[in-house]
Amino acid sequence: MLEDLKAVVCEANKSLPKLDLVRLTWGNVSAADRESGLFVIKPSGVDYEKLTPESMVVLDMDGKVVEGELRPSSDAATHLEIYLAFPAAGAVVHAHSTYATSWAQAGRAIPCYGTTHADYFYGEIPCLRCLDAEEIEINYEENTGRMLVNEFIRMGKDPRVVPAVICQNHGLFTWGKDAFTAVDHAVVVEEVAKMAYLSEQLNPAIEPAPKHLQAKHYNRKHGADAYYGQIKN
Numbered sequence: 622m623l624e625d626l627k628a629v630v631c632e633a634n635k636s637l638p639k640l641d642l643v644r645l646t647w648g649n650v651s652a653a654d655r656e657s658g659l660f661v662i663k664p665s666g667v668d669y670e671k672l673t674p675e676s677m678v679v680l681d682m683d684g685k686v687v688e689g690e691l692r693p694s695s696d697a698a699t700h701l702e703i704y705l706a707f708p709a710a711g712a713v714v715h716a717h718s719t720y721a722t723s724w725a726q727a728g729r730a731i732p733c734y735g736t737t738h739a740d741y742f743y744g745e746i747p748c749l750r751c752l753d754a755e756e757i758e759i760n761y762e763e764n765t766g767r768m769l770v771n772e773f774i775r776m777g778k779d780p781r782v783v784p785a786v787i788c789q790n791h792g793l794f795t796w797g798k799d800a801f802t803a804v805d806h807a808v809v810v811e812e813v814a815k816m817a818y819l820s821e822q823l824n825p826a827i828e829p830a831p832k833h834l835q836a837k838h839y840n841r842k843h844g845a846d847a848y849y850g851q852i853k854n
């Protein structure tokens with residue numbers, strides 16, 4: 622079942638430590654097959670080097686395992702809430718990468734200080750609230766996903782133009798059209814989080830990049846009249 626997708630999800634998960642996004646087993650990647658209403662995710666707590674396509678776990682959009690002998694990632698319920706609410710999300714990444722998680726632990730959104738950030742995300746990468754005690758005690762992972770979705774709605778954020786978020790005292794979630802796009806977004810968040818931290822050390826009075834510069838860089842890659850890259854036939 623979904624053999625090609627399991628191979629892709631396996632490879633995407635194996636890329637996390639190679640890209641310096643995780644230590645030990647501190648992250649996971651999933652990808653959805655919208656036509657079948659299923660998604661594939663890493664098994665819980667398994668070392669990346671030991672992952673195989675056969676060890677991936679397939680779940681339905683009710684969160685029930687439909688194939689796989691191992692337990693799915695403990696974050697599967699969070700991924701599911703993102704899939705249910707964001708139709709454009711074809712894959713989800715969760716990681717505790719150093720700089721992104723440092724901003725999350727500080728409870729601060731990652732400001733857009735330059736064009737590297739603006740090339741991928743339209744505006745700051747928001748830092749969402751920590752769950753309360755009841756939300757954590759009952760259905761923690763599901764509530765993390767629901768809080769993420771509800772906060773995006775409350776803030777009027779478009780998940781297509783800001784495909785990333787950090788959760789206070791927790792870590793990073795990104796999404797994209799496919800597994801490797803979602804991983805790329807996680808790489809960019811980690812890098813711009815590092816750049817933002819260093820920029821504030823050099824200039825504590827730094828201000829976000831001008832809105833018109835942010836808009837130009839985002840739209841030249843993603844806007845209706847985008848001209849970055851090559852024309853695809």
